[in-house]
Amino acid sequence: MSTILNINNISKHFKDFSLNNISFTLDRGYVMGFIGSNGSGKTTTIKLIMNLLSADSGSIEVFGLDHKKNEKSIKDRIGFIYDECYFFEHLSIMDNANILGPLYSQWDKEVFLNYVKRFELNPKQKLKKLSKGMKTKFQIAFALSHNAEFLIMDEPTAGLDPVFRREFLDIIYDVMQDDHRSVFFSSHITSDLDRIADFVTFIDKGKIIFSQSMEVVKESYIILKGNNEILKSINKDHLIGLRQSSVGFEALTTDKNYYSNKFGDSIVLEKPNLEDLMFYSK
Numbered sequence: 001m002s003t004i005l006n007i008n009n010i011s012k013h014f015k016d017f018s019l020n021n022i023s024f025t026l027d028r029g030y031v032m033g034f035i036g037s038n039g040s041g042k043t044t045t046i047k048l049i050m051n052l053l054s055a056d057s058g059s060i061e062v063f064g065l066d067h068k069k070n071e072k073s074i075k076d077r078i079g080f081i082y083d084e085c086y087f088f089e090h091l092s093i094m095d096n097a098n099i100l101g102p103l104y105s106q107w108d109k110e111v112f113l114n115y116v117k118r119f120e121l122n123p124k125q126k127l128k129k130l131s132k133g134m135k136t137k138f139q140i141a142f143a144l145s146h147n148a149e150f151l152i153m154d155e156p157t158a159g160l161d162p163v164f165r166r167e168f169l170d171i172i173y174d175v176m177q178d179d180h181r182s183v184f185f186s187s188h189i190t191s192d193l194d195r196i197a198d199f200v201t202f203i204d205k206g207k208i209i210f211s212q213s214m215e216v217v218k219e220s221y222i223i224l225k226g227n228n229e230i231l232k233s234i235n236k237d238h239l240i241g242l243r244q245s246s247v248g249f250e251a252l253t254t255d256k257n258y259y260s261n262k263f264g265d266s267i268v269l270e271k272p273n274l275e276d277l278m279f280y281s282k
């Protein structure tokens with residue numbers, strides 16, 4: 001199995017924010033969701049991968065290659081879907097494709113036209129006239145038409161309606177049927193990741209909280225709920241994000257067995273979803 005993305009001990013310091021020694025990897029053939037609340041460092045990380053920003057320390061490899069030394073050949077194999085569209089806004093879909101497509105070694109205009117048809121885009125329409133959803137579709141069509149092996153997307157579903165979000169997830173699902181491809185995308189809409197991500201990396205305040213397979217994440221954590229009497233006798237060292245009110249407490253833990261053996265039916269154990277994990281881990 002080959003590693004498609006290897007982020008190794010990357011740090012980047014801004015005046016009021018730092019990414020601190022972040023590391024994670026993604027293997028070929030998988031979808032990784034990158035979650036974190038506003039300002040947690042998702043876009044900064046993606047810009048570092050794309051060499052739009054330079055790290056203060058650490059290294060990044062894409063397709064096993066140093067991302068700076070091999071920038072041109074790496075970008076030839078990446079489809080980058082970004083909020084600030086880097087295409088020509090005043091030109092039509094087709095003009096953009098005709099100008100920018102041939103810059104990629106594996107550009108295939110026929111494939112592009114098929115996607116344009118499938119996504120019900122009008123090739124004559126200017127980009128500035130497209131809705132956000134249509135622009136995202138255009139960017140996906142473009143990326144897939146130069147046979148990108150790796151799609152990197154920054155908040156591709158932000159601001160999109162639920163119908164398009166579902167359609168977008170179907171498109172990603174289709175893309176992944178070809179198992180030489182990988183997808184890395186950031187989102188704070190965790191339900192999207194619940195549907196399609198194989199792996200999830202959670203960043204908070206510039207630090208990676210976890211980077212794990214979805215299965216391991218869901219198996220590892222449990223939400224505990226109980227009354228305040230029980231809380232007095234609980235070892236709180238193993239509780240994450242403890243929240244207490246006059247009626248009781250809630251917290252996350254990775255020590256499911258310890259708590260269920262010790263307190264039995266007097267505590268409630270619930271499986272968390274990604275949103276719960278983000279909430280308690282903050």
Ligand SMILES: Nc1ncnc2c1ncn2[C@@H]1O[C@H](COP(=O)(O)OP(=O)(O)OP(=O)(O)O)[C@@H](O)[C@H]1O
Pocket residue numbers: 014015016017036037038039040041042043044045188
């Ligand atoms: N060029 C820069 N100079 C200074 N600070 C910056 C710069 N770029 C980003 N930041 C700061 O870094 C922090 C992380 O920003 P980033 O855009 O990476 O977060 P994010 O997780 O993508 O957030 P969101 O979900 O809101 O898009 C923010 O506090 C932001 O103000």
